[in-house]
Amino acid sequence: MRDDSIVREILTVAHEIVGGLFEPPPKMVDSITAWVVGTLAYRMETRLRLRLDDYEEHKDWSGVNFSRPRTVPGFVSVGDIDELEKVGVEGLKKRLRADIARMKKYISASPIKPRFVDKKWQRAFKIDLSGWKYLSRVKKADPENLKRAKHIYPSVKAEIDMRDNDSTTSAEWYIVQRRLVVHVDIYVEGSGLVEHPGETIRGLRRTIAHELRHFSQDYLRIIVGSHDKAGLPSRKHRTPDVEQSLGKNRKYVPPKVQKTIDRLESQGITSDIFHDLDDVEFYTELVGAIEEISDNLPYFKDNRKGALLSMVGAGEKLRGAYPLKFMLSLKQHAPGKWKKAVKEIVRALL
Ligand SMILES: [Zn+2]
Numbered sequence: 324m325r326d327d328s329i330v331r332e333i334l335t336v337a338h339e340i341v342g343g344l345f346e347p348p349p350k351m352v353d354s355i356t357a358w359v360v361g362t363l364a365y366r367m368e369t370r371l372r373l374r375l376d377d378y379e380e381h382k383d384w385s386g387v388n389f390s391r392p393r394t395v396p397g398f399v400s401v402g403d404i405d406e407l408e409k410v411g412v413e414g415l416k417k418r419l420r421a422d423i424a425r426m427k428k429y430i431s432a433s434p435i436k437p438r439f440v441d442k443k444w445q446r447a448f449k450i451d452l453s454g455w456k457y458l459s460r461v462k463k464a465d466p467e468n469l470k471r472a473k474h475i476y477p478s479v480k481a482e483i484d485m486r487d488n489d490s491t492t493s494a495e496w497y498i499v500q501r502r503l504v505v506h507v508d509i510y511v512e513g514s515g516l517v518e519h520p521g522e523t524i525r526g527l528r529r530t531i532a533h534e535l536r537h538f539s540q541d542y543l544r545i546i547v548g549s550h551d552k553a554g555l556p557s558r559k560h561r562t563p564d565v566e567q568s569l570g571k572n573r574k575y576v577p578p579k580v581q582k583t584i585d586r587l588e589s590q591g592i593t594s595d596i597f598h599d600l601d602d603v604e605f606y607t608e609l610v611g612a613i614e615e616i617s618d619n620l621p622y623f624k625d626n627r628k629g630a631l632l633s634m635v636g637a638g639e640k641l642r643g644a645y646p647l648k649f650m651l652s653l654k655q656h657a658p659g660k661w662k663k664a665v666k667e668i669v670r671a672l673l
Contacts, residue, residue: 330423344609344667344671345536345539345554345606346455346539347455347532347535347538348450348453349534350451350453351451351535352528354451355429355448355479355626357432357434358435358446358533359507360429360524360527361432362433362437363429363483363507364425364426364428364437365430365437365515366437366509367426367509368423368427368430371407371419371426374424374591375416375420377396377398378415385443389404389407390408403415419441422517425450425520426517429604441463441623443482443487446480446481447477447479448477448479449478450473450479450542456503457543460546461543461546465548466498468545468547469657471545472545473499473622475545479501479503480533481503481504482498482503482505483504483506483507484505485508487509488509489506491506492505492515492523492526494507494509494530495534496534496538497536498541501538503531503538504529505527505530507527510631512609529614534605536554536607537607539554540554540555552602554606555585555602555606555658556605556659558661559659560657560663561602561655562601562602562603562660564583565587565592565600565656567597569584569596569597574607596652597657599648599649600652600653600656605664609664609668611649612635612649613667613668613672616634616635616668619644621645629641630644631668631669633666633670634646634647635664636654646661647650
């Protein structure tokens with residue numbers, strides 16, 4: 324089955340994946356993001372509704388003085404007092420109702436109904452490659468490889484880990500389990516979904532896209548029939564001895580691993596930058612860097628180029644346009660990757 328044209332095809336795919344920016348299947352990013360948002364909204368809606376119930380049930384507000392804590396009903400939080408002073412009980416109820424209505428919209432936009440499965444917020448998502456940048460190439464791949472890919476990836480498992488009062492969204496991709504875990508905050512006042520939904524949804528989408536790029540690296544590796552991962556920087560720029568797993572908190576560090584860590588640290592490569600220098604993170608972090616810089620550029624209308632160069636660590640430092648940690652790590656310890664990253668960022672944004 325492997326005639327020359329297929330081999331050429333595969334080499335082209337491998338080349339394309341190495342060059343340019345690395346994109347995950349857009350439909351999968353869409354559906355997983357909508358499900359995470361819907362599930363988060365489902366939890367927030369419950370919480371908001373319980374709060375509204377408290378306010379609805381408390382009929383007599385006549386003796387309540389918000390500047391005298393002992394007269395305030397127990398369910399009223401400190402945050403609410405500030406708002407109640409400004410907008411009054413009716414105003415607060417109105418705001419809660421509006422928030423609840425918005426959460427309901429997010430819930431109904433979810434492709435899959437939010438529900439608990441085996442004590443977890445988790446679902447399997449089918450592999451949907453429609454609209455993917457590499458789809459036409461995938462279609463032409465060796466049928467044996469395609470079969471393997473379908474066998475190894477019948478679906479991608481997604482799981483949401485909900486935490487109270489933990490303000491940052493993060494995620495991990497577990498390659499062996501083919502599982503994506505997203506950590507989100509459900510502290511009602513702190514939850515971005517209620518307070519600043521646009522920004523929060525965008526952040527979730529980026530996080531999910533990042534992790535699905537790791538899925539794509541592995542999926543394409545199988546399609547191309549390579550042992551090496553796809554979507555890595557070109558060989559001459561790689562830093563294969565630095566891996567993010569070295570910096571993992573573990574009870575026991577094998578002597579061999581410790582030796583590597585010691586050697587890296589003696590070169591100034593400390594554990595906080597292992598992730599930045601990991602070859603599998605080059606394209607994923609690069610896209611993240613482009614998004615972050617693109618968000619900031621509008622503040623530098625008169626000097627976009629100067630601001631961009633400052634943020635990539637190439638030019639004069641501009642006030643407010645701070646160099647990204649990822650870019651500084653590359654510049655110092657992987658100059659080949661850094662140059663490639665700067666080139667791609669300039670190409671994408673200038
Ligand atoms: Zn990553």
